[in-house]
Amino acid sequence: MTMRRTALKPADAQQASIANVAERAGVSIATVSRVLNGIANKASPETVARVRQAVAELDYRPSSAGKSLRQRQSRLVAVLAANLANPTMAAIAASTEVALRQQGLVMVLCDTHDDPKLQDEYLREMRAQQARAIVFLGAVASPMLDLMRGGPTPLIFVNRRDPGDPNGDFVGIDNVQAGRDVATHALAHGIRHPALIHAPLASSATRARVEAIVESFAAAGHPIPPSLVLGPAEKEHLAIGYAAARLLQRDGADYDALICTGDLIAFGAHRFIEESARPVSLPIYGFDDNPLNDWVAPWLSSVLIPYGTFGQAVAELIAEDREGGDRERVLPHKLVDRRRS
Amino acid sequence: MTMRRTALKPADAQQASIANVAERAGVSIATVSRVLNGIANKASPETVARVRQAVAELDYRPSSAGKSLRQRQSRLVAVLAANLANPTMAAIAASTEVALRQQGLVMVLCDTHDDPKLQDEYLREMRAQQARAIVFLGAVASPMLDLMRGGPTPLIFVNRRDPGDPNGDFVGIDNVQAGRDVATHALAHGIRHPALIHAPLASSATRARVEAIVESFAAAGHPIPPSLVLGPAEKEHLAIGYAAARLLQRDGADYDALICTGDLIAFGAHRFIEESARPVSLPIYGFDDNPLNDWVAPWLSSVLIPYGTFGQAVAELIAEDREGGDRERVLPHKLVDRRRS
DNA sequence: GTGAAAGCGCTAACAT
């Protein structure tokens, strides 16, 4: 059952090469290259015109393989997402794709499933592809990551910071402030003993949120008892929320709001509450605020994270030839209040 | 010969090349190439071992640029999605990524925004990248598509068929049967005059669903009056549903169920109903059945489309050296009944 | 201002 490779002759609709353009324009390939790469003061206006003409006529596009081979660098940018099923990741990926495209870069999307082994596999692959940069949507610590850190390929961490270097390139929100915002809002609206449901603390974002919330409530004189702080009992965010809500009910916990470190967790918790014998209606807070929330979760107050603008920030970081000073883009968030009147 | 080190920019953590492997293993680069590509009967077991050893020691991965240049074909597979914000597209992309990965292929994800111009731009780019195959998640008619059809690059159409060739490679469900299933189910449960809200009929999938539903009801002696068939008044699926539901209310239409050609449309319609003065509770049908539905839309009966298996089918189509007979993968769907008891 | 030519890493003919 051998997998035969396709014959070596995909050459069919022979794609024009730089040589064809040169011939047609009556110049050398070197000249074509210079014109196309905008090397200044290196071609007469007349030559430039002839080259452009030929390019247009042949619908020529430089072969990326040739270019990459020569330059030892491709136009590929890898985006390694921890979990593509998460709408949040998909949203960031979408915005990143648009922004990269505007810079003539191409996005390669990979799902690491939060698995260090798989992440490394992708990192190796991307090294072979000579990727221009690598974007992590939820990085996990791994050997190859350690190896590539400091290397020539820019590594950009979105949402979750580089687990091995808190000063690495970063795009995200101020999670400490966001946590405080939620706590402040809750306190201002009479909430005194919320239950706090959170994802694994391995993520710097989750950690910051949890700490900020806990500290804010403590500072306000309403410390959250440990029994009301529930960690991940499951793998999926949805399941985490569901399980936590069940646990709260089973233990007969007394709480006046639910604060979740992610909207999906809130979805899970809400579902359990809705399914229970006599659903209670209490404020629920989350983070992310997917646009879909307006439609499917009008009961959820959530910290709106501007994922649609993340891509732009990522692209800028890549463009700013890594020399630039501040390698950090902290974007503005906003708490969307959807408490039921 | 000399080990000349051309001082090109990104030269840093010098990635091992086939020459390095050859040197280390004490063989020629041709032998290394043969071993790595599994050319049978062409190397002694001992040589193979030495080569593999060297490969492991150097953590060598063949440069894709070199390979692509030589073979005139890259390992990139482009996925052109009409709208990445749609969770459905994201789900297909995710499953495709996994399946491609297993074949050593790499997914490039692009969002065409359903725009022919942009789709063509991507097609040109992917030609320059010498993509192995191109996967359309909702193709739109465009000049470059016409040009590439019949070319050497496999084109695979998911969900929506090739707008220019109904016989092109296809992965999806039997939309006619799915439409009938919904109608049959509705009829069996006493529904006699449903309102039908649909997306633009430009999509072959939508068209098939609408026709099947209309015909089924007509055949059962309960034809759906034109006034109850609402087309797209907006651009987004969510907005389509919302606007349609509003229209129905304004016109005081009399209907006993809502059938939507997509879950997002159903979300929109449901939202309007919920927001209205006295929300009515009536059966709502959709198509897609995102896994999130169990959590956020327990009121929605929907045709479960196995998007998680689409990727596998796509990958198979790509692997099957395009000679293979049936270039069509019609996958099984299933109506999930979530009517409120 | 322009051209000739040397490779970048790889595979496949063609030797041996």
Place this chain on the structure above:
DNA sequence: ATGTTAGCGCTTTCAC
């Protein structure tokens, strides 16, 4: 069974 070698398309000295 293994080595030699000719390019694939491109950028970039180095000549002129």
